[in-house]
Amino acid sequence: MNEKKGIFGFLSNWSEKDNDTSTISTENPIDAISPVETIETTEKPPVITDEIEAFALEKAQELLKLAQFQGTISPRYKKGYTLCMEINDAGDDLGRIIGKNGSCLQAIQILIKFFVIRKFEISLRIVVDAGDYKNRHQSQMKRMALKAADEVITSGNNIKLDPMNAVDRRTIHVLFENHNDIVTQSEGEGNERHIVLMKRDETK
Template sequence: MTETSIPHAKQSLDEEETAPLAVDDADDTEADDDAEPTAGGREKKAAGESDLFRQSEIAADYVEGLLDILDYDGDIDELVAGGRPMVEVVGERLQNLVGQRGATLEALQELTRLAIFRQTGTPSRLLLDVGGYRATRRKELAAVAKNAVEKVKEHGEAVRLEPMSAFERKCVHDVVNAMPGVESESEGVEPNRRIIVRPAD
């Protein structure tokens, strides 16, 4: 058996979130990583997007192979949205591909990004979704963020949220930073990295 050396293409989780106040978080160039564009933001193929569409095609082929191995049925949609490649898997009984709080989905996304890297030699910002999990989770996190903001405004004290993934933190930061009088930052290290919401200076 021949062993193949796989280059390390995994991006830092902190490159996938926006935390304006945390000095160890991403710079502005990665602020949109893991942002989920709306349907209206989906773009047709245009000049300059061929590489992104190629990445989405590679990702779709990789995910289709995984579904075949696992004997799962699902429709795969490949597209480019918000300036990044996306693959969406839709079907019944796909919860095992999402896992607890999206842990399995995040792992599958990293594997798919690695598959793209192996073929193109370029790190990818692919966003993988299964069964609409990310849109549903985004709504849940918006409620968590708003609740935290209400507590901060009511009591005037910082609120520490539970540890979250980079995708989840990005969702919370987006909501908090859109509200006046409050600010957010991340603290800690993975897998216990969390957000603090506090009154704005």
Template sequence: MSDTDNGKGLEAEGDVAADFLEELLDILDMDGDIDISVEAGRAKVAIIADGPSQDLKRLVGPDGEVLDALQDLARLAVQSETGELSRLMLDIADFRAGRRERLAEQAREAIAKVQETGESVSLSPMNAFERKVVHDVVLEAGLSSESEGEDPHRHVVVLPAS
């Protein structure tokens, strides 16, 4: 079992990513508090605004594209430091938390439509994080779902009960 398989390793991942992100914030002359936690078996790092979060929203970008790129860079920083692949999650200005709730609502609407019509419902393309949120909500409702297509057009299909 490698060190990153346990909580201590995940905390170390969070520390490395936090150091990388603090340097980035310094270079950009932006303010933000960094919160490190372990959630669902992966390190989670959140950059939280000290005051108005308008500056930090620039680090999220349209539809979270900049956030996804920064998450990839933070994962590379962790891998460079530890030699281990990282599944670290990064959130900035609570973007992912808000996105998670909007996706859950979208999933609940699709579930209701599937239950009403008995037919599959395809959702719009999503990244892996977003698809996971939808799959979890669908599973919780007792239905099944699957991902179809290739990135960047990969999407979730909610299936009727069999």
């Protein structure tokens, strides 16, 4: 039985099946596209057609197959620029599909976004979840931040949270934006960028 290489192990062999596309060649799939894509659009948000949705789901399923992961892809919802899908029946592969801190899910999202942009010239927000990881992760992260905030209020000392990606940092900033006693500030660069919790009166 072949050893499972994960989502990054097969990328050098990945190629599009469409006749009008060429093989992806990039040493770092995360850098294949910019996190913020700007594409000219009309005033009305584009409708995610059945064709776009089917294409994205097909590519997600192909990625799982090429990575030798169990699982089937099903749509969760589509609204405006957002297309959300879910990986089901992952079995023992669930942890590897999610990856450390959701890194594998993030890679799948970026690759699907890239494929959709290249074929349809439209930039969508692609959300891929598995095992309800994202809801569980958000809840755990908020509990951790609120516990740290209690320590800041009690001790008066600032607390530096662990490094987070941009989405998670925004979640924490929003969590405390109307808090009476706590303010948040992002510090650091790159993978070390993190949030510092501070007492509100110390920032005046």
